[in-house]
Amino acid sequence: MILLQGVSKIYKMGEENIFALNNINLNINRGEFLAITGPSGSGKSTLLHIIGGLDRVSHGDIFVDQISLNSLSDQALSTYRNQKVGFIFQMFNLDPSQTAMENVALPLLFSNIKESKDQIATSLLSWLGLADRLKHKGSELSGGQRQRVAIARALVTRPKIILADEPTGNLDSQTSREILNILSYLNQHLGVTVLLVTHDPKAAEIAPRVLRMQDGKIVN
Numbered sequence: 001m002i003l004l005q006g007v008s009k010i011y012k013m014g015e016e017n018i019f020a021l022n023n024i025n026l027n028i029n030r031g032e033f034l035a036i037t038g039p040s041g042s043g044k045s046t047l048l049h050i051i052g053g054l055d056r057v058s059h060g061d062i063f064v065d066q067i068s069l070n071s072l073s074d075q076a077l078s079t080y081r082n083q084k085v086g087f088i089f090q091m092f093n094l095d096p097s098q099t100a101m102e103n104v105a106l107p108l109l110f111s112n113i114k115e116s117k118d119q120i121a122t123s124l125l126s127w128l129g130l131a132d133r134l135k136h137k138g139s140e141l142s143g144g145q146r147q148r149v150a151i152a153r154a155l156v157t158r159p160k161i162i163l164a165d166e167p168t169g170n171l172d173s174q175t176s177r178e179i180l181n182i183l184s185y186l187n188q189h190l191g192v193t194v195l196l197v198t199h200d201p202k203a204a205e206i207a208p209r210v211l212r213m214q215d216g217k218i219v220n
Helices: 044-051 074-084 100-110 117-127 143-155 173-190
Strands: 002-013 016-028 033-037 059-064 085-089 161-165 193-197 209-214
Touching (some): 002 044, 016 044, 016 059, 033 044, 033 173, 044 059, 044 161, 044 193, 074 085, 100 117, 117 143, 143 173, 161 173, 173 193
Parallel strands (some): 033 209, 161 193
Antiparallel strands (some): 002 016, 002 059
């Protein structure tokens, strides 16, 4: 489903080239749950951003369902992000001035889904245990509640790929377990491909396959 061939991401620091990713070759099967670990600066988040179409490669290519992301225009890449990929971030990335339902429904404004945006958002939030928080603004929610809203937003366009970048980094241990269990459920029962970036070895244990990164390379 996801194939990386010789992928490098290079940033210029004066006259020096800094390899955030260095010749990555990786195959991720449809419906797989993969955890990516490694120290800060090892390239974990960059790898996730490249796969998610948030950034472009410097060298190499990425194929998703046999389509080269390099070949996509900026507009087509935006459509890819909206329709095929759901993102979950450590800092939640919610609009604090909008309600939980408004935050979740936002991606639907750019999708081709014809169903009621409010109905879809309400259904997802209720499924995640937030039926009594629909009208609460992002600033009025706890960290765990905000991450559940972020998960609902990631799922709202029914993507087949979830990219979770340190989704438990700002949460207590019990809430972290709950979030990881949700990701596991999405993978096992709904067939969603999940890529989890984490620095926490215990969090990584939930995934059947774990990769470790260091200095922009996969080292296991």
